[in-house]
Amino acid sequence: MSENNEVRVGIIGYGLAGSVFHAPLIDAARGLRLSAIVTSNPDRAGEAKQAYPNATLYDTAGQLWHDADKLDLVVIASPNRTHKPLAMAALHAGLGVVVDKPLAAHADDARELADEAERLGLFLTVFQNRRWDSDFLTLQQLMVDGELGEVRRFESRFERWRPEPKPGWRQSGAPEEAGGVLYDLGAHLIDQALVLFGPVKSVYAELEHRYPDAEVDDDSFVALTHHNGVRSHLWMSSVAAQCGPRMRVLGSRAAYTSFGLDGQENALKAGARPDQSDWLDNVEDGQGYLTAGSEERAIQNVPGGYLRFYERVAETFRKGEKPPVDPREAIAGLEIVAAAQHASAERRVIELPE
Incomplete structure (x- = not known):
């Protein structure tokens, strides 16, 4: 985490979910720092840079994984089909993960994610705002x-x-x-x-x-x-x-x-x-x-x-406590x-x- 104990957060995806919900809430939440944004769309990248000039912009998630030591937590705000592979990659990069709902396209895929997070001892939650x-x-x-x-x-x-x-x-x-x-x-x-x-x-x-x-x-x-x-x-x-x-x-x-x-x-x-x-x-x-x-x-x-979700993310991540939304509950929904x-x-x- 950063020197002032802020959780450093990267967002993958800057469409409606990333730009309207996640980025403003993360930037406003006590205890979080919006450190990175991934988008391959040049227009969205320009909007992100103007709105969050202190965040590093990346074209691909692969570039983000290369700099994983600069982050603590990744938010997956990309299309549903990418939720499982990107969340799994983030976990294997040693990062905590917030996934926009649904956690995955199918319950079995979501269960694999939850099991892997538990095996690795890493933070995983779902944005059920x-x-x-x-x-x-x-x-x-x-x-x-x-x-x-x-x-x-x-x-x-x-x-x-x-x-x-x-x-x-x-x-x-x-x-x-x-x-x-x-x-x-x-x-x-x-x-x-x-x-x-x-x-x-x-x-x-x-x-x-x-x-x-x-x-x-x-x-x-x-x-x-x-x-x-x-x-x-x-x-x-x-x-x-x-x-x-x-x-x-x-x-x-x-x-x-x-x-x-x-x-x-x-x-x-x-x-x-x-x-x-x-x-x-x-x-x-x-x-x-x-x-x-x-x-x-x-x-x-x-x-x-909605801000309370991310403030709870900051608190539970730092303390190693149960996240605001248990991924097992998301599996039941799927x-x-x-x-x-x-x-x-x-x-x-x-x-x-x-």
């Missing part, structure tokens, strides 16, 4: 406070309106690309359901292709039955002309409903920074309601905090993704092993 969404944090607090009673049904949606498909690798049907909304948006929804309600015993899914000549799902539904009896109904879509509630959670005492997505992503895209004094002024969060029959009251959603694919193809409920 939606655990720090305002509505998710609000729901967790309501559950802790007992406001909802016994939760029976969890309904959650990530929906967009894109009449025309957005070009890129996410539209490819090649298995190694891990494209489609199930991997893109559904990975967040599944992760949140697992954090809230624990292991799943059965999975049902409807993965639909709405775009002309689509190779991947773009309008999907996944139903999970948890071992504790809670049912999670999850919708993810790129073609929703009208979006439903972001969350509707039904309990024995009351329901929590939230409308609108957490505003941190839009604020980051607009150039706002979470370490600036006006950060919360730039974040427009959704509106929450607590309802019991005819009684309804608006509640202030808890402010989200097993549900695979089960959902089978359930949809076979039009049946898939029972998961104990």
Whole structure:
């Protein structure tokens, strides 16, 4: 680590994930130093150099491995197909690793990564930033406070309106690309359901292709039955002309409903920074309601905090503690993704092993 005990971080990939999410959060987080950025795109390299003049720019990951002694941690923010090979290379270079979700395209690949990190005694975690969404944090607090009673049904949606498909690798049907909304948006929804309600015993899914000549799902539904009896109904879509509630959670005492997505992503895209004094002024969060029959009251959603992920990375990396997201939890999510694919193809409920 650096002389002032900062964790030196390199980012591989400077597209949407690298430039909007990872770089600003790393640069703002206490205890981290953004030391290197890898991108082969000249325009993106120019943008990175202007935004982070103290970071070293590399064209390839191979160049980064050559200078591995100048880093402590690498963030993999490149396309899904590269997550496993780049993360494995980083581990073999002796570096800790943060991987943008999904950890890998398949659960077996993710398990190999987790096993190798454990064998080498190196840090490995997954950027599941939606655990720090305002509505998710609000729901967790309501559950802790007992406001909802016994939760029976969890309904959650990530929906967009894109009449025309957005070009890129996410539209490819090649298995190694891990494209489609199930991997893109559904990975967040599944992760949140697992954090809230624990292991799943059965999975049902409807993965639909709405775009002309689509190779991947773009309008999907996944139903999970948890071992504790809670049912999670999850919708993810790129073609929703009208979006439903972001969350509707039904309990024995009351329901929590939230409308609108957490505003941190839009604020980051607009150039706002979470370490600036006006950060919360730039974040427009959704509106929450607590309802019991005819009684309804608006509640202030808890402010989200993506920055807390990276501040926890800095803390746990230095202390050798458990990372903010256990890679084994990401493996469980990928097993549900695979089960959902089978359930949809076979039009049946898939029972998961104990």
